[in-house]
Amino acid sequence: MGMGKNKYSNKNILLMLDALSQVFLTNTRALEALYVINGLKPVARMSFSENYVPVIRNFCQNNNLAFETSDFKIMMNFKGNYSTKGSIVPADDSVAGHLFVYISMKDELAGKAKQAEAKQNVGEFGRLLGYPSCCVDFFKRNKPDEEKKSNDYVVPAMANSRGNVFSYYNNIFGRYFDLVLLSHCPCSFDCKKSIGLARKHEETISNYDGELKERIKRFLKSAVIYRDGAVYLMNNYVFDNKTVRFLNITATKRDDFYDLLSRNRKINANEHHFLLFE
Ligand SMILES: [Zn+2]
Numbered sequence: 418m419g420m421g422k423n424k425y426s427n428k429n430i431l432l433m434l435d436a437l438s439q440v441f442l443t444n445t446r447a448l449e450a451l452y453v454i455n456g457l458k459p460v461a462r463m464s465f466s467e468n469y470v471p472v473i474r475n476f477c478q479n480n481n482l483a484f485e486t487s488d489f490k491i492m493m494n495f496k497g498n499y500s501t502k503g504s505i506v507p508a509d510d511s512v513a514g515h516l517f518v519y520i521s522m523k524d525e526l527a528g529k530a531k532q533a534e535a536k537q538n539v540g541e542f543g544r545l546l547g548y549p550s551c552c553v554d555f556f557k558r559n560k561p562d563e564e565k566k567s568n569d570y571v572v573p574a575m576a577n578s579r580g581n582v583f584s585y586y587n588n589i590f591g592r593y594f595d596l597v598l599l600s601h602c603p604c605s606f607d608c609k610k611s612i613g614l615a616r617k618h619e620e621t622i623s624n625y626d627g628e629l630k631e632r633i634k635r636f637l638k639s640a641v642i643y644r645d646g647a648v649y650l651m652n653n654y655v656f657d658n659k660t661v662r663f664l665n666i667t668a669t670k671r672d673d674f675y676d677l678l679s680r681n682r683k684i685n686a687n688e689h690h691f692l693l694f695e
Pocket residue numbers: 549550551552553603604605608609610611
């Protein structure tokens with residue numbers, strides 16, 4: 418066995434998902450790293466509190482992964498575990514913030530992703546992150562509008578979708594709860610290319626951690642209400658044409674609506690717009 422990249426071919430202990438989760442702190446980021454290591458994704462871009470970035474840098478150095486950081490940092494606005502918005506300051510600003518890190522198996526790709534993001538070259542950036550071209554085009558088209566709004570692309574994706582029953586692979590709402598198979602918002606909830614990508618991700622996860630794979634799948638098979646920017650995700654549901662009944666609810670907001678849902682464990686489907694993932 419040679420040096421460098423070949424060390425990944427024999428399932429080095431550091432590739433165990435547990436170890437990745439400890440270093441990368443969330444499932445979502447650990448999985449992004451796993452996809453990069455397994456050649457499913459050219460580059461992963463993640464944000465970390467700037468104090469934590471040296472931990473990631475060390476990990477990448479010790480494991481022959483290419484690593485770059487953004488020349489700017491961000492003051493994040495969080496929604497659950499997930500942040501879609503923030504304000505930008507230079508990396509050397511004294512205010513504490515988050516940096517973007519770019520991780521790849523190839524040095525030149527991490528650098529290219531950093532440049533593409535800095536220059537706001539959306540097409541190139543999306544391609545480097547391994548997103549389907551239809552979804553990159555969708556992102557590009559909706560960017561001006563989304564930047565003024567929630568910046569999560571959910572509303573235009575819903576507008577592009579037919580019906581309201583979709584494959585759980587495209588349930589992007591799991592991102593708010595750190596259980597998700599895609600890192601981009603699909604161009605529609607029936608985007609075939611995104612389903613294909615999510616399926617590959619799931620296969621890879623199951624090679625390392627069958628239990629996590631099942632946990633993600635169970636979570637994503639859910640009824641979702643997206644209302645005023647908040648996500649209400651209901652598991653173990655049945656739908657009988659008029660009513661959605663469910664056992665569990667998770668939400669990004671603990672408001673009156675959340676209380677109502679958790680009290681009743683059912684809701685009239687005519688009164689609310691649902692997305693059903695199965
Ligand atoms: Zn697409």
